[in-house]
Amino acid sequence: xxxxxxxxxxxxxxxxxxxxxxxxxxxxxxxxxxxxxxxxxxxxxxxxxxxxxxxxxxxxxxxxxxxxxxxxxxxxxxxxxxxxxxxxxxxxxxxxxxxxxxxxxxxxxxxxxxxxxxxxxxxxxxxxxxxxxxxxxxxxxxxxxxxxxxxxxxxxxxxxxxxxxxxxxxxxxxxxxxxxxxxxxxxxxxxxxxxxxxxxxxxxxxxxxxxxxxxxxxxxxxxxxxxxxxxxxxxxxxxxxxxxxxxxxxxxxxxxxxxxxxxxxxxxxxxxxxxxxxxxxxxxxxxxxxxxxxxxxxxxxxxxxxxxxxxxxxxxxxxxxxxxxxxxxxxxxxxxxxxxxxxxxxxxxxxxxxxxxxxxxxxxxxxxxxxxxxxxxxxxxxxxxxxxxxxxxxxxxxxxxxxxxxxxxxxxxxxxxxxxxxxxxx
Numbered sequence: 001x002x003x004x005x006x007x008x009x010x011x012x013x014x015x016x017x018x019x020x021x022x023x024x025x026x027x028x029x030x031x032x033x034x035x036x037x038x039x040x041x042x043x044x045x046x047x048x049x050x051x052x053x054x055x056x057x058x059x060x061x062x063x064x065x066x067x068x069x070x071x072x073x074x075x076x077x078x079x080x081x082x083x084x085x086x087x088x089x090x091x092x093x094x095x096x097x098x099x100x101x102x103x104x105x106x107x108x109x110x111x112x113x114x115x116x117x118x119x120x121x122x123x124x125x126x127x128x129x130x131x132x133x134x135x136x137x138x139x140x141x142x143x144x145x146x147x148x149x150x151x152x153x154x155x156x157x158x159x160x161x162x163x164x165x166x167x168x169x170x171x172x173x174x175x176x177x178x179x180x181x182x183x184x185x186x187x188x189x190x191x192x193x194x195x196x197x198x199x200x201x202x203x204x205x206x207x208x209x210x211x212x213x214x215x216x217x218x219x220x221x222x223x224x225x226x227x228x229x230x231x232x233x234x235x236x237x238x239x240x241x242x243x244x245x246x247x248x249x250x251x252x253x254x255x256x257x258x259x260x261x262x263x264x265x266x267x268x269x270x271x272x273x274x275x276x277x278x279x280x281x282x283x284x285x286x287x288x289x290x291x292x293x294x295x296x297x298x299x300x301x302x303x304x305x306x307x308x309x310x311x312x313x314x315x316x317x318x319x320x321x322x323x324x325x326x327x328x329x330x331x332x333x334x335x336x337x338x339x340x341x342x343x344x345x346x347x348x349x350x351x352x353x354x355x356x357x358x359x360x361x362x363x364x365x366x367x368x369x370x371x372x373x374x375x376x377x378x379x380x381x382x383x384x385x386x387x388x389x390x391x392x393x394x395x396x397x398x399x400x401x402x403x404x405x406x407x408x409x410x411x412x413x414x415x416x417x418x419x420x421x422x423x424x425x426x
Contacts, residue, residue: 041363042096044069044113044137046104046128047120048077049240050247051142051169055117056081058356060088065360068096069113071104075219076242078102102221104128108135115165115363118142121250122257123229126151130425133162138363140356142169144258144266145376149384149403150416152377154425159373165362167369168376170270171355176327180271181349182338183314183325187275188347191337192318195276196303199310199317200268203260204293205390209253211235217242228419229255254387261308261390262383270371270379271314271325272306274349279375282382282400288389296389298382308386388414 043065045056052072059065067085072078078100089095101107108116108131115138118128126146132139139159145168146152159166172180187195213233216222222234237249238256250256251263258265273279283298283306294309313326321333332338342348352358352370362369381403388411389396397406405411419425 038064040064040066040094041360042066042068042112042114044071044107044110044116045081046071046107046116046118046132047124047142048072048074048081049119049121050244052117052119053077053081053084055119055140055356056084059117060084062357062360066092066095068098069101069107069110070098071101071107073102073221073224074239074242080243102224105131108132108137113137115139119169121225121248122147122262123250123255124227126155127228127419127423127425129155129166130158133158133164133166136162136164138165138359140167140169140359141376143270143376144262144380144383145373146380147257148414148416149381152380152384153403156373156377165359165366165369166373166376167355167359167362168371168373168379169355170267170371170376170379172267172271172327173274173350173370174352174355174358178353179325179327179330180274180314181351183316183323183330184271184275184349185342185347186323186332186337187316187318188277188349189342191321191340192316192323192332193320195316195318196305197317198272198276198304198306199315200265200272200306200308201310201312201315202264202268202308205261205387206254206257206259207252209238209255211237211249226420228423230420258380258383258387261386262380264312265308265383265386266379268314269306269382270375272316273375273379273382275314275316276300276304279378282378282398283385284398284400286385286389286396286398288393288395290393293390296386298385384415 041064043059045052045067048056048070056067060067070078070081072081082098082100085098107113116132118125118139118141120128122144125141129139129141146155186192209232212235214235216234220239225239240248252259257263278300284301285299287297289295296308298306311324313324316323321337323337324331330338350370358370385398391414392411396408396411399406
């Protein structure tokens with residue numbers, strides 16, 4: 001197995017070559033609020049947990065943005081975020097004041113906010129993003145994009161209607177020294193021959209939440225944390241106390257997310273879809289194992305099969321070799337697969353090296369981002385289909401155009417849900 005070590009000079013050359021390439025997806029975007037000059041974009045943040053604080057720190061480091069609003073349901077996180085913003089703004093005399101909100105709708109109502117970064121738990125993504133689109137805000141939304149297929153389709157429709165610039169937080173397409181981009185181009189250009197199998201090593205499906213009831217801590221608006229999800233008692237494993245330095249367990253429970261299958265699956269299935277040129281489609285059959293929570297099989301119309309299970313990351317198996325890629329490594333069974341340079345005649349994918357900057361630049365130049373809403377929805381759908389396969393434990397036939405299962409009312413019942421009042425969309 002040959003391992004590739006990225007040479008940054010190669011990426012610089014690729015960037016220059018890629019700048020003349022057409023974008024992978026067409027767009028007729030003419031955003032409602034476009035700042036084509038260097039006037040700082042005014043950002044609002046919805047959700048300031050682990051990912052939200054990471055995003056906040058990154059955007060605060062950019063000279064062409066101002067953070068003017070934050071929304072969070074835990075007081076300690078509001079205070080911490082406001083301190084971060086104040087620390088940055090003390091050296092920026094032109095920085096406008098930042099205001100805090102518990103209810104994110106107050107932030108969206110503000111006319112002085114151009115764009116929002118959404119890093120709430122998954123069960124809030126669709127509601128946050130749809131209302132942001134309706135308010136005319138450009139949107140960066142964390143992955144998995146939604147909790148159900150139905151949510152995803154509604155989100156895509158609203159974003160298109162609003163004509164705002166949307167980025168899904170699937171940053172493996174942009175970052176990690178270009179390993180995933182290189183893997184996608186190797187697969188698309190047939191360097192592994194005809195792909196027959198893909199293996200995706202990620203966690204297990206979501207389960208029902210059965211955590212014990214605890215007292216709601218002071219300073220936490222628990223009802224707003226639950227939002228559209230079913231009403232239940234507080235538990236700190238869902239909403240950690242104060243400032244936390246870990247990823248909370250809400251990811252494991254289907255009331256809020258899609259389990260480990262969707263959490264990292266939204267990254268690695270996303271790369272598989274990208275490499276297989278299936279960004280606007282998906283598989284046609286889902287076949288779960290009888291009992292285990294690994295081994296579910298997806299089959300595409302072209303005969304390619306993809307398995308949930310294997311080494312962490314993505315493994316592509318073709319008629320002429322194999323390729324393994326993860327965040328820290330890319331390996332091929334044949335040395336020349338990684339060494340041979342790409343030419344102008346080869347298929348190239350969208351080139352970006354910083355996911356957040358890609359979003360900012362696309363707001364300004366009205367180009368599509370590297371991971372727009374439709375792509376984020378389709379990648380999340382793979383995860384939803386896997387969960388439904390494990391929950392029903394039977395073979396399913398999927399129509400990626402109609403986004404329905406054939407002749408299976410129970411399986412179709414998992415495709416959407418009814419939000420809890422008063423958090424339903426108007």
